[in-house]
Amino acid sequence: xxxxxxxxxxxxxxxxxxxxxxxxxxxxxxxxxxxxxxxxxxxxxxxxxxxxxxxxxxxxxxxxxxxxxxxxxxxxxxxxxxxxxxxxxxxxxxxxxxxxxxxxxxxxxxxxxxxxxxxxxxxxxxxxxxxxxxxxxxxxxxxxxxxxxxxxxxxxxxxxxxxxxxxxxxxxxxxx
Ligand SMILES: CC(C)(COP(=O)(O)OP(=O)(O)OC[C@H]1O[C@@H](n2cnc3c(N)ncnc32)[C@H](O)[C@@H]1OP(=O)(O)O)[C@@H](O)C(=O)NCCC(=O)NCCS
Numbered sequence: 001x002x003x004x005x006x007x008x009x010x011x012x013x014x015x016x017x018x019x020x021x022x023x024x025x026x027x028x029x030x031x032x033x034x035x036x037x038x039x040x041x042x043x044x045x046x047x048x049x050x051x052x053x054x055x056x057x058x059x060x061x062x063x064x065x066x067x068x069x070x071x072x073x074x075x076x077x078x079x080x081x082x083x084x085x086x087x088x089x090x091x092x093x094x095x096x097x098x099x100x101x102x103x104x105x106x107x108x109x110x111x112x113x114x115x116x117x118x119x120x121x122x123x124x125x126x127x128x129x130x131x132x133x134x135x136x137x138x139x140x141x142x143x144x145x146x147x148x149x150x151x152x153x154x155x156x157x158x159x160x161x162x163x164x165x166x167x168x169x170x171x172x173x174x175x176x
Contacts, residue, residue, distance in 0.1 A: 005096055007103050010057040010070065015048045018059065018070045025069075025086035032124060036159055043072055043084050051083075058103050060087070060096045071100040073107060073116075077147025079169075080108035082118040101134055109172045119151055122166045136168035 010018060022042035029037040051057040051072050059067035069087035073080060082104055087096045108116050118136065121127040128138065139148065148167050156162045 005060045005062050005068065005091070005094070005099070007058055007060050007099055009055055010048075010052050010059045010067070012049065012052065014059060014067055015045050015052070017067050018048060018057070018072075019043065019045070021067060021070055021088055022084060022086045024088055025092075028089060028092075028126065029124075034121075034124070036161075040158060047074070047083075048072065056107060058100060060091075060100055062091060069096045069100060071104050073104050076117055076151055077145055079147070080104075080111070080113040080116045081151075082116055085118075097130070098134065101131075105170065105172055109174075114172055116170045116172065117148075117167060119155065119165055119167050121164055123164065128166050128168065131168050131170075134170070136170040139167045139169055 019042040023038075026037050026040070029035070048057055051074060056073040058071050060069040062068045068091040070084070071082065072084040074083045075081055082101070085097055085100055085104075087100075105116055116136075117139075118131060120131060122138075132138075144152070144167070151167065152162050152165065155165055
């Protein structure tokens with residue numbers, strides 16, 4: 001059980017642990033009969049390291065400074081893009097994910113971005129509805145730019161049923 005946690009930038013020697021967190025967090029999808037998610041590769045080491053060097057890869061840590069969750073921020077079409085957010089099941093439900101989202105939004109704003117994008121599953125309680133409660137709104141299909149259509153094409157190639165996916169955007173206020 002993790003009662004307290006902190007957030008800091010990831011270290012280079014934590015990238016494999018971060019991949020492990022992503023795979024382990026995805027076990028949640030087993031409960032709702034979405035087993036294809038479990039078969040997907042986690043974020044590549046190269047992408048993790050690129051984000052880490054930019055200061056856009058954070059871990060939440062618990063006891064002994066060990067990572068129990070992470071957030072990976074990249075860009076899509078020039079917009080900040082929350083590429084992955086994962087928290088170990090044994091640490092879930094304690095606000096770790098929410099704190100990581102707040103950190104991502106702060107960093108995006110500090111880098112001059114006005115919005116944060118993400119892509120997630122509709123109808124999964126800890127995906128689109130979770131983000132909607134944290135200020136993200138679904139982008140209507142008709143408003144997809146070329147960059148957003150490319151995100152969907154990539155997801156289709158990776159094996160996601162894209163009709164169950166939704167791109168969401170949060171507008172960053174100056175104070176939030
Ligand atoms: C999404 C995720 C990062 C949330 O992390 P977390 O630290 O548990 O998040 P918080 O403690 O801030 O909030 C927990 C939320 O998840 C919801 N939740 C957690 N487990 C749930 C479950 N089994 N069923 C339904 N909702 C669940 C809670 O209702 C709560 O939402 P609310 O506060 O809006 O009601 C985590 O569940 C996870 O890693 N999931 C697997 C990977 C994933 O789907 N990532 C996001 C998609 S890109």
